[in-house]
Amino acid sequence: xxxxxxxxxxxxxxxxxxxxxxxxxxxxxxxxxxxxxxxxxxxxxxxxxxxxxxxxxxxxxxxxxxxxxxxxxxxxxxxxxxxxxxxxxxxxxxxxxxxxxxxxxxxxxxxxxxxxxxxxxxxxxxxxxxxxxxxxxxxxxxxx
Numbered sequence: 001x002x003x004x005x006x007x008x009x010x011x012x013x014x015x016x017x018x019x020x021x022x023x024x025x026x027x028x029x030x031x032x033x034x035x036x037x038x039x040x041x042x043x044x045x046x047x048x049x050x051x052x053x054x055x056x057x058x059x060x061x062x063x064x065x066x067x068x069x070x071x072x073x074x075x076x077x078x079x080x081x082x083x084x085x086x087x088x089x090x091x092x093x094x095x096x097x098x099x100x101x102x103x104x105x106x107x108x109x110x111x112x113x114x115x116x117x118x119x120x121x122x123x124x125x126x127x128x129x130x131x132x133x134x135x136x137x138x139x140x141x142x143x144x
Contacts, residue, residue: 035089
């Protein structure tokens with residue numbers, strides 16, 4: 001599993017590639033749309049952007065997977081949104097959207113996980129690597 005430093009470096013390189021290409025490159029990965037998720041740091045209180053893939057979207061709900069490559073610890077962005085579920089999401093060519101994040105219920109995960117892994121088997125492999133249940137996070141438009 002890559003270190004925190006390596007994960008942060010990969011995210012920085014991804015954002016630089018997006019910027020240098022004028023947003024033409026980097027908005028898809030592993031046949032999934034890429035999004036920028038900004039959480040508020042649970043310790044710092046500062047915005048913390050991270051580039052993620054979304055294996056599934058249902059209507060206005062975006063599904064992201066807190067896999068961290070099958071590591072035994074949750075990703076920092078997941079810990080942040082559990083503390084403060086108000087997030088911002090950017091998709092290619094779209095303005096920032098305020099959203100609310102929540103962990104899928106057991107019933108939702110039971111329905112969604114097979115849909116995620118049917119098209120993206122890497123997530124099933126990540127689940128086999130760890131004893132923790134990898135959470136699915138649902139990003140939903142924030143009610144005004």
